[in-house]
Amino acid sequence: MALRDEVTALLRDLLRLDTVNPPGNETQAAELLRAYLEEAGVACELHARVPERANLVARLPGRGEGPSLLLLSHTDTVVADPAEWTVDPWSGELRDGCVWGRGALDMKGHVAAAAVAIATLAREGFEPAGDLVFAATADEEVGQDYGLSWLCREHPEAVRTDYCVNEGGGDWVLVGGRPVYLCSTAEKMSAPFRLRVHGRSGHASMPGIADNALVRAARLVDRLAGFSSPPRLTPETEAFFAALGDVPEPAVLERSVAELSPDVRAMVEPMLGTAVSPTMIAASQRVNVIPGLCEVVCDCRLLPGDTPADVEPALRARLGEDGYDLEWVEAVGGTRSPLGTPLWDAVESFVAAEEPAARVVPVVSPGFTDSHFLREAFGTVAYGFFPMRTMDPELAARLVHSADERIAVEDLELGTRFLLHVARTIGAGA
Numbered sequence: 001m002a003l004r005d006e007v008t009a010l011l012r013d014l015l016r017l018d019t020v021n022p023p024g025n026e027t028q029a030a031e032l033l034r035a036y037l038e039e040a041g042v043a044c045e046l047h048a049r050v051p052e053r054a055n056l057v058a059r060l061p062g063r064g065e066g067p068s069l070l071l072l073s074h075t076d077t078v079v080a081d082p083a084e085w086t087v088d089p090w091s092g093e094l095r096d097g098c099v100w101g102r103g104a105l106d107m108k109g110h111v112a113a114a115a116v117a118i119a120t121l122a123r124e125g126f127e128p129a130g131d132l133v134f135a136a137t138a139d140e141e142v143g144q145d146y147g148l149s150w151l152c153r154e155h156p157e158a159v160r161t162d163y164c165v166n167e168g169g170g171d172w173v174l175v176g177g178r179p180v181y182l183c184s185t186a187e188k189m190s191a192p193f194r195l196r197v198h199g200r201s202g203h204a205s206m207p208g209i210a211d212n213a214l215v216r217a218a219r220l221v222d223r224l225a226g227f228s229s230p231p232r233l234t235p236e237t238e239a240f241f242a243a244l245g246d247v248p249e250p251a252v253l254e255r256s257v258a259e260l261s262p263d264v265r266a267m268v269e270p271m272l273g274t275a276v277s278p279t280m281i282a283a284s285q286r287v288n289v290i291p292g293l294c295e296v297v298c299d300c301r302l303l304p305g306d307t308p309a310d311v312e313p314a315l316r317a318r319l320g321e322d323g324y325d326l327e328w329v330e331a332v333g334g335t336r337s338p339l340g341t342p343l344w345d346a347v348e349s350f351v352a353a354e355e356p357a358a359r360v361v362p363v364v365s366p367g368f369t370d371s372h373f374l375r376e377a378f379g380t381v382a383y384g385f386f387p388m389r390t391m392d393p394e395l396a397a398r399l400v401h402s403a404d405e406r407i408a409v410e411d412l413e414l415g416t417r418f419l420l421h422v423a424r425t426i427g428a429g430a
């Protein structure tokens, strides 16, 4: 069967399984993949913290002469409201050159491509230098420790690998007229914080006798909305600019960024500093009581390598000194992998052969991915890359977690060929 037909059929089967998380029920997907992979001669294991939420790990054993590679994906999806969709979100319908359904882009398309890649290699009798591992994990979307975080801790030998290809990149974009594929090599740290804004409560019929904490908080929220840390280059953004021509001097970085086209600027800006978004607020529970306390929670994303303590002074300077307490809620993620590795070379050689005019540039993902757990636990070099060039990247970005999610069959095939290329290249033991 042609690669394209095989990956399309497998994706359609995966999309017909409802693995909306919560509750997940990813075991259905793990069983489907196990049946498919075992038929191709790939050994599979299911690892589950609870029976209905299994992770599948499959392996082509290596000769012990080279680095191991993990093709990582997750089988859970976010919810879908059928009323908003043109087709049934769990139909796996094939229409207009696309496969439709919840998870087609995030990320059952990638799951199917990786499964077809390892199955194809198994049927060819491929013996990689180091283990080739396929993991389709549970619970990426919610992250309550049923998926990769749990595997890294409870079954580290199943997923300990030198290199990993995951989601989070592969978009094709035009930057200054030049086609570019984005490869995610790092991610920002998610470090939300809470402001407790103090006032004095009182009866709402006489505002003058109280000091309204909600009104005070509104001023602070307004200041945070205008917060931006001074832009700073990291290894990723330096390589990004270098690949496109030249690296701006730090002194003129802000101006250089301002001169980029709006779509490129929107992509680059989050990679240059801290981002803050006030997202939650709670004050009085009664309409007639002026609140003496107001709590504001802000989403906050730091550059990899930065800590909350590093950025707190700038936040406090922006907020002013009194009337509130600032408390960090948590700090997760924020890891990076080096550039210029054999995995990077494999991504580049694929793109060079596919589209000689295009370049690969590293990006820092603004959001969290499972790559973090591998980098943290084993120092794995993990990149997010699944090339897509048929579907417009803006449309794809809009469809993820939204209605009418679908993937172009052309992109599905391109992604499968990419994963095959990486597995063969790393598996050659260079």
Ligand SMILES: [Zn+2]
Binding pocket: 074, 106, 107, 140, 167
């Ligand atoms: Zn995802």
